[in-house]
Structure formats: structure tokens, C-alpha cells
Amino acid sequence: MKAFLDDRQRAHDPKHFMANGAQQPNPEVPRRVEILAEGARAAGCHFETPADAGLGPIAAVHTAEYITFLRNIYTRWRRIEGAGEEVIPNIHPANRTDGYPKSAVGQAGWHQADTACPIAEHTYEAAYWSAQSAVAGADHLIGGGRMAYALSRPPGHHAFEALAGGFCFFNNSGIAAERLRAAGLRPAIVDVDVHHGNGTQGMFYGRGDVLTVSIHADPARFYPFFWGHAQERGEGAGLGANLNLPLARGTDDAGYMAALGTALERCDSFGADVIVVALGLDASIDDPFQGLAVTQEGFTRIGAALAATGRGLLFVQEGGYVSDTLGANLTCALKGAMGG
Template sequence: MKAIFDDRQWVHDPKHFMANGTRLANPEQPKRIEVLTEGAKEAGCRFEAPEDHGLGPIAALHSAEYLVFLQTIHERWSRIEGASDEVIPNIHPDRRTASYPRSAVGQAGFHQADTSCPIAAGTWEAAYWSAQSAVHGADLMAAGEQAAYVLSRPPGHHAFADLAGGFCFLNNSGIAAERLLKAGKRPAILDIDVHHGNGTQGIFYERGDVLTVSLHADPVRFYPFFWGHGHERGEGAGRGCNLNLPLARGTGDDEYLKTLETAFDHIRAFGTDVLVVALGLDAYEKDPLKGLAITTPGFGRIAAAIAKLGLPVLFVQEGGYLSEELGQNLTSFLKGFQDA
């Protein structure tokens, strides 16, 4: 299986994030690249670097205003006397239709949903190449590849069209799906990260041309809290094209696989001809963010079930944080898919 990654993705090195009012070490560390690379190679993946397709594929989903913000905010923030090294918001508007300020502090609050997406000097460059990796993967699928793995880091599924959040800045899985759509495909996104892909849902919620399906820990008491509930089905042209399958905290392999069958029913019914899997490995039973209880062999079983759909599949890395078994979980998943 081909794998895609660009070395410039290393330069995003966030130090902190806020959780429960406490400043903590950021778990979305560059070392994830090293561990995931080894896990992919162990599964037989052959890495290649992406081409630069410019801002077009990114701007197809994200607003120009937001892209200007991501490119310039760290330099502007750094000019504030006494400012922190990383851009972390401290005020947010009560609605997306609120007035747009000139202030760097105000714009940070407008474009960053939470305190889990600090922006440092290398963030834009890394996010740009993470997205380019996803574009390259989509192009491989459009050219006839049956499967490919994109090591997108930083991840993307919490990023809305003009809003970062949850360690995410550009919605890599959504960018890949949009690229495939423009290539004449009918894509669906299956998000198996432990957290609901709220940014992905938000981008496609009123559209009927991309199906979005997410299995995740029930957000009633789990991030992202406000999105990911079962009654959220899409609106307008997108009504019935968004499916959320929230799971009880601690759900293990067998129950997860049963729920996955419901996801597959919708993917088939949509007439999907290429599948983008937002591949979170943080559903693992020992992941530091603690939501579900998937085992290392369980990831292989999940991947084997996806393989039996018989569709071309692009795997785009989302979450999965540093634990002793992170690389093994990716190996188990990719081998499980290939063996099936």
C-alpha cells in the first residue's frame, strides 16, 4: 500500500493546551509521526512525498478569510506585548454571524473553537503539507489505486470551514473527499476516531453530494459535546446524508463491529464508489484520551470489515496519541485491511 507524508509536517510542535481549566502538555506531539511511520512500514507501506497542488484544493472547503488568518496570525500575535509563544484564544463570539474584528486576539477567538488548537510558528506550514498529503492521496485513488494511507499530521476532522479546534486546522479528510468529488467520484467519509468529526459534519451538513458517517464516544459527556448526537441528520440538501452513531464510553470490539454494520448499510445505499476513512486510533483502550476500549486485534477486525465493502479506500490519519501500542495499532489496522 502506498503511504503519503511530507517532512514539513514535523514543524508543528505544540507545547500546551487547556483542559478543565488547567494548562497541560499537548498530546498532539511530532513524535506521533515517528511512531505512525514505523507502524505503517511494518504493515508494508511504501512512503512517498506529495506534490504541491497549491491553495485551490484547500480553499475549496475553507474560506479565504480563514486561510489568511492561519497564515498570518502567529506573526501578528507575536507583536502583542506579553503575548504567549502560541496563539490560544481567550474570548469567543456567541454566534458565527458576529462582527469580525481587526484585533489578533479577537480573530483568534473567532477562528479557534477551543484551547486545544494552539498556533505556533510552524503550524501553518505543517497543516498546509498535511492537507497536500491528503490531496495527493485522493489523486492516487482517482487514478485507480485501491487503497492508500495518508499520514496527515496535524489531523483535521475538528476543523470547520473557518474554524480550528481539537488539534485540527485544515480538514484533511474533507479536502480529500472534495477532491474526489471533483474527479467525478461519489465519496463517503467514515470517521472512526474516538471523537466526533464535528468539523467534517459542519462542512457537509447542508450538502447531499458527500455522505458523512461517524462512530464515536457519546458526546453527551465527551468532546466535542455540542455535535455528534444521533438526531443530527443533515439539513436542506444534506438531510439524511449525515449519520452519527454515538457509543457508550468503554464500548469494546464486538459492540463496535455491530454498530459498524449500520454505517455500512448507509454507505452502500448512498451509492458510494470511493471511501475516505478518517482513521483515528484513539478509540484504543489505553489511549490517553480515554473514550472507547478497542483492542489492538480489534483494529484489525475493524479494518477487515471495511475491506469487505469492496470499495477503494483512502485512509487519512486523525487522532491516536502516544501510547506503547500506537504503532502496533496502526500496523494491526493496515494489515487487517490488506489481509482481508
Template sequence: MITVFDEGQRAHDPKFFLSSGAQYPCPEQPARVDALLSGIRRLGGPVVAPPDVGIEPIRAVHPDRYLTFLKTIHARWSRIEGASAEVIPNIHPATRTDGYPKSAVGQAGYHMTDTSCPISAETWDAAYRSAQSAIHAADLVLEGERSVYALCRPPGHHAFAEMAGGFCYLNNSAIAAERLTAAGRKVAVLDVDLHHGNGTQGIFYDRGDVLTVSIHAHPERYYPFFWGYPGETGVGEGEGANLNLCLERGTGDEGFLAALGQGLERVGTWGANTLVLALGLDPFEGDPFAGLKVTTPGFARIGRAVASTGLPTVIVQEGGYLCPELGDNLAAVLSGW
């Protein structure tokens, strides 16, 4: 299997994030790249750098106002006397229909859902290169590859069209899905991350041309808290094109695979001919976020189940944080192909 990865993605190196009011070192670190590449090396496939095809495939998902914010906010923030080294919001609007401020502080609150997506001088370029990796993976599938893995870091599935959040800035999975859809494919996005893919759901929620399925820890007591409930099925033309499969904390292999079976059944009945697998490795029993208890052999079963659909698949890296087995878990999933 071809892996697409741009070395420039390493430059984004957030220092901390806030959780339950406490400051912690940010777990979305450049070292994740080396752990994931160690799993790739075990499988022996080529690693290629993506060409830069420009901003247009990203603009198909994210509007110009948001892209301008991401590109310029750190420089603007840095001009504020006493500002922190990284952009972290301290105020949010009640709704995104409220006024749009000119202030850098106000725009940070408007475009960032939480405090776990700090923006440094290097963030935009790394996120842009991460998106280019997903775009090239989609293009390779369109050219005939059965499956391609995009090592996207920073990840993307918590990014809405105009909001960053949860370590995510550009929604790589949505960008890949939009690229495939524009080429005439009928696309399903299957998200197997520990956390609900709220940004991906939000981007396609009122559309009926892309199916979104997410398997995740139940949000009533887990991030992202406000999205990912079973009753969220889409609106307007998107009604019925969104499926959330919520798992109790501590669910292991059998429970996760049962939900995966339901998700794949929906993908089949919906008639998808191409799949975007938003691959989170954080359901692992040893992941620092400790929400679910999928084992390394369980990840191999997940990979085999998804591969057994026979659908051309763009595999986009989402979560999965530093632990000794991170590379093993990636290799386990990809071995299914």
C-alpha cells in the first residue's frame, strides 16, 4: 500500500492544551509521525510526498474567511501586548450567527471551538501539507489504487467548515471525500476514532451525496460532548445520511466490531462505491485517552472487516496518541489490505 506523507507536517508542535481546567502537554506531537512510520516500515510499502495542487481542493470544504484566519492569526495575535506564544481563545460567541469581529481575540473565539487546537507560526503550513496528503491519496485512488494511506498530521475530523477544534484545523477526511465526490464517486466516510467526527458530520450534515458514519465513545460523558448522539441523522437533503454509533466507556473488541458491522451494513445499503476511512487508533486499550479497550488484534480485525467490502479506500489518519503500540496498531489495521 502507498503511504502519502509530507515531512513538513512535523513543524506543527503545540506545547500544551487545557482539559478540565488543567494544563497538560499536548499529546498531538510530531513524535506521532515516527511511531506511525514505524508501523508502515513493517509492511514495506512506499512512502511518497504529495504534490502541491493548491488551495482549491481545500476551498471546496473551507471558506476563504476561515482560511485567511488560519494563515494570518498567529502574526496578528503576536502583535497583542502580553499575548501567549500560541493562539488560544478565551471567549466564544453564543452562536455563530452572532456578529463577526475584526479583533484577533474575537476571531480566535469564533473560529476555535475549544482550547485544544493552539495555533503557532508553523500550524498553517503543517495543516496545509496534511491536507495535501489526503488530496493526493484521493487522487491515487481515482487513478486506480485499491487503497492508499494518508499519514495526516495534524489530524482533521474535529474541524468544521469554519472552526478548528480537538487538535484539528483542516478536515482532511472531508477534503478527500469532497475530492472523490467531485470526480463522480458515491462516497461514504467511516470514522473509527475514539471521539466523534463532529467536524466531518457538520460539513456534510445537510447534504445527501456523502454518507457519514461515526463509531465513538458516547458523548454524553466524553469529548466532544455536544455532537455525536444517535438522534443526529442529518437535516434537509442530508436526512438519513448520517449515522452515529455510540459505545459505552470501556467497550472492547467485540462491542466495537459489532458496531463496525452495523456501520458497514449502512455503507453497503447506501450504495457507496468509494470509502474514506477516518482512522483513529485511540480506541486502543493503552491509548493515553483511555476511553475504549480495543486490542492490537482487534485493530487487525477492524482492518480486515473494512477491507472485505472491496471498496476503493482512502485511509486518512486521525487520532491515536503516543504509546508503545501505536505503530503496531497501524500495521495491524493496514495489514487487512
């Protein structure tokens, strides 16, 4: 399988995030790249460095104002006397129809949804090349390829069009789907991360030309809390083009595969001819977030079920954090898709 990764994606090295009122080590570490690349190679992937497609594919789904913020905020932040080493907001607007401030502190609160997306010196560069990896994967399918893997890190599915969150800055899966749609394809995004793809949902919620489906731990008591409930179906032109399949904490392989079957039935009804798989591996029984209980065999079955649709598949890396089985879970998913 063709795979894409740029070494500059390793440069983003966040130190902290806040959870439950406490500062904790950030689990979205550069070491993920090493583990995931090894897992992909074990599945038979051959990595290429993505071409630079420019800002166009990113700006197709993210606002110019937001891109400007990400490019410049770290430099501006370092001018603040006594500021921390990473950009972490301490105030947020009640809603984003409120006034847009000039202050770096105020803009951080506007464009960062939570305290789990710290921005450091190399964050923009790494996020840019993470997005380019996803674009290269989309271009491979546009050119006639049937399957590709983008090792996109930092991940992307919690990023809205003008909002970072949950370790995510540019929405790589959304960028890839829009690239495919612009080329005349009809894409579905199937998100198998343990967390709901709230940024992806928000990005396409009013549109009917990209199907968004997310299988995830029930957000009633799990991040991102405010999105991912079953009644969220889209709005306007997008009504019926969003499907959420929340699962009880600890759901195993059997329960997960039943939900995936429902997701793929919706892809059939939508008439999708290509699927962007937002490939979170944190549904694993071994993942530190402990939301669901998918085994290595389960990941093999997930990959096989996706391949059995006969559609073009672009796997875009989302979550999945350091554990003894992280690399093996990726190997299983990709081998399952390749029939191994």
C-alpha cells in the first residue's frame, strides 16, 4: 500500500495538556510517528514524502483568518511578558458570533476550543505537512490508486474550520475528502476513532455532498461531550448526511462491528464511491484513554469490512496513543484492508 509521511511532522512536540483541572504530559508525542511508521511498514506500506500542494487544499475547508492565526500565534505569544512556553488559552468567548479580539490571548481563546491543543514553535509546520500527507493520499486515489495510508500527525478530526481542539489543528480527513470531492468523486468520511469527530462533523454539517459518519464512545460522559449524539443528523442541505453511532464504554469487537455495518450501509445509501477512513486506533482495549475494547483481531476485521465495500480507501491517521499494541493495531487494520 502506498503511504505518505513528511519528517517535519515530528517537530511538533507538545509538553502539556489540561485534564480534570490538572496539567498532564501530552500523549500526542513524536514517538507516535516512529511506532505507527513501523506498524505500517509491517503491513507492507511503502512511504513517500508528500508533494507540497500549497495552502489551497487546506484553505478549501479552513478560514484564512484561522490559518493566519496558526502561522503567527507562537511568535506573537512569545512577546507576552511572563507567557508560558506554549500557547494555551485561558478564556473563551461565550460563542463565536461575539467580537473578534486583536489580542493574542483573546485570539487563542477564540481559535482553540480547549486546553488540549497547545501550540509551540513548530506546530504550524508539522500540521501543514500532516495535511499535505493526507492531500497526497487523496491525489493517489484521484490518479487511479485503490488504497493509501496517510500518517498524518498531528491528527485532525477535532479541528473545525476555524478552531483547533483535542490535539488537532488542520482537519486532515476533511481536507482529503474535499480534495476528492473537487476531483469529481463522492466521498464519505468514516471515523473509527474512540472520540467523536466533532470538527469533521461541524465542517460539513450544512453540506450534503460529503457524508460524515462517526463511531465512538458515547459522549454523554466522554470527550468531546457536546457533540456526537445520535440526534445530530446535519442541517439544511446536510440534513441526513451526518450519522453518529455512539457506543457504550467498553464495547467489544462484536458491538463495534455491528455499528460499522450500519455505517457502511449508510455509505451505500449515500452513493459514496470513495471512503476516507479517519483511522483512530484509540478504540483499542489497550489504549490509555480506555473508551472501547477493540482487539487486534477487531482491527483486522474493521480493515477487511472497509475493503469489502469495493470502494477506494484512504486511511488518514487520527488518534491512537502509545501502548504496547499501538503499532500492531495499525498493522492489523491495514493488513485486514489488504486481505492479509
